[in-house]
Amino acid sequence: MRRQLEGPHLPTLVERVRAEYGNSARIVSAERVRRGGVGGFFARERFHLVIEVTPRPGQVEVRSGVAPDGTVSGPVLAPPAPATSLLELADRVSAQEDALRAGAAPSPEVSTETPAFADVLARLHDTVAEAAPPVPRTAPRVFPDLTGRAEALGIPPTVLVGAHDPVVLYRRLAAWLESFPAPPLPAHAPGQVLALAGELPAALRVAGVLAREIGAAQWDIFVVTPSPSSVQGIPLARVFGDAAAVAAQRRSWGQGRPSKVVVVDAPMLPDLRGWAHGVLAALAPTLTWGVVHASSKPGDVARWAARLGQVDALALEHVAATADPASVLTQCPVPVGLLDGRRATVEVWADLLTARLEAER
Template sequence: MQELQDRVRLEHGAHARIISAERVTVGGVRGFFARQHFEATVEVGPVHRRAERALLDVPARLGIAALLDDADAAEARSNGLAGDASISTESDDFAALMDDLTFATARTSSPAEPLGAPPDAPAPLARAGDLVLVIGLTGEALEVARAMVLLTANADLRVGGSLSAPGLDRVDDRRDALAARARGVELDQTTFVAFGLARPGVDASADLALRTASIGSVGADQVWVVVDTGRKVDDTARWVSAIAESVHIDAVAAVGAELTTSPETVSDLRLPVRWIDLGVEARSSGRRAAAPIRGAADRSR
């Protein structure tokens, strides 16, 4: 509030005072990813003498005058008129107009950027030596990582966090990640790491701080979060927000659309979304094949 009071005095003079102030929250999902600003109502001193108007808020009024000149010049150009026409600034009416403009524009804040649709989700990386981290609460992360591996020409699958699987090496810290990268460069393959946040039967919040620290140390080239759209939106937003404070999230791998009536709520996370069908069918070769990975636009059809 002190910063707001200082700004009011600077823009409206020493006699200006704040009548009311309100904190405004824009966007976000139940408090997450929201932006905040203050809107204040300001009372300025009386404007009965032009001498007082001339002394108050000189920098602000000079700035307004420059803006008016620019606007007049642009309008003249659009109408095919000469841009050097002069405007009288000596009348009392003009001074009163300047006072009104100074007060009005000083309170105007930049409008919030429209939320719009999030950008398209990228494809999983497929270069030799790249490390792709697939993070989920439980086993969905391993299922999605397997699907990505099956769609990559040459890839290695590993696990980390709360997940474990027979025959799969682990990546839990930077040393493990460097070893996996070196192996990937040697064998010309990409490494996918399925990273679990919660142990079966244990509240995810109990291990979340420890898991996010491990995630930050891995230093992945690409990070996906696996979101089950059948879970509560608040719970999902909470752990995704915790991950976002530790690493940059490139995209959401959304699953479980067939088990919920409102799968579109995943877009509230304001992250690129790619829908993944985990239903797989056995081919004649006996290898499990993942269904196509679809973008958000495909899911809406």
């Protein structure tokens, strides 16, 4: 018989197949879908697995329902929609997000057939079948000295103690990442004023990404800097030099008007923090995001954000340049919203950290 399982994390589903159906289960299809959301935000990602189960003598059928880990199971009466390669799905999701930023309409689900999918299913089936073989056939893939390398990345060593299996490793990372508060995200709606504080080149890059996410046009991007003549690529009519000019312009951005993105020149320099704080107070933005280099010390970022006032989220740039990307999660109270222009979801963080752990082997 066939059964369908659904949940937020693929490793959790595979573990559930192991626990409930043993090595007789065969994975027929696997699919990651994204539903809902507005303008690329708030979409929920879930995995769907369809498995073929050979009932064991005396086995009691597990009825449809929701498990404590958030997965859902139920009988399958017909084959599911075509599934996608899990190895390529992250790239396809990223491609859809790029298309979304470029103005293309998003599809309600991400599901694309690929010839490589049969190979993926075979490997997933092997993962289930090798859960508890009577006689070990090959040595399992292990991660020696994992806790030390995790700590070097900024992950508390207790998170990965005993995680010598790739599935367990991913589950532990995902559970730890989910314990952090999600950043407040701007909505795709009119009347918003989104402030981005940081060094101008980096903040302007992030401004272009978030402007498209909230439906703001390029001419709705403004800059505030103590050196207006130094700004490149933005007409002087959209460049302000002090808090008074910002306050006068802010009054014309009433409710129902197109959303605005305002870049505030606020590098982590002591002499500019007070000036930037005054600009942000006059601007009274809907949300304030700080744009920082990922290799900046988390303590310095926290102090910089406190001097600016209310910073709701961080956009980290040049993540590859830092040796401990996860340290900002534990040492800075401001949540992370973007990693090099990508939304900092649990999946994106987990993929980043898993790749770093693999690279350090």
